[in-house]
Amino acid sequence: MGKFNFEKTEIEGVYIIEPQVFGDNRGYFMETYDLDEFKEAGLDMAFVQDNKSKSKKGVLRELHFGTQHSQGKLVRVIKDEVLM
Numbered sequence: 001m002g003k004f005n006f007e008k009t010e011i012e013g014v015y016i017i018e019p020q021v022f023g024d025n026r027g028y029f030m031e032t033y034d035l036d037e038f039k040e041a042g043l044d045m046a047f048v049q050d051n052k053s054k055s056k057k058g059v060l061r062e063l064h065f066g067t068q069h070s071q072g073k074l075v076r077v078i079k080d081e082v083l084m
Helices: 035-040
Strands: 004-008 015-019 022-024 027-029
Antiparallel strands (some): 022 027
16 A cells, blocks of 8 residues: 555545645654646646634535536545535
8 A cells, every 4th residue: 555545535636635644652753645646546646735614613615516617626624524
């Protein structure tokens, strides 16, 4: 197994990507992206922007969808869940 597990979802083009986490008594480390492993999984898009947001309890965020100026989304969830 590589550093990532790629799982297709029922939504075309949407994957669950789980990184391998290396932990010990000091904490943990993980890679969140590796060009070669993503390409090997068939995900050969180029990421040109990376954003991070944090929400207060009870906030529901949504991803914006567009057809004229579409963008791929790489979403990292470290707590709670994603609703599709």
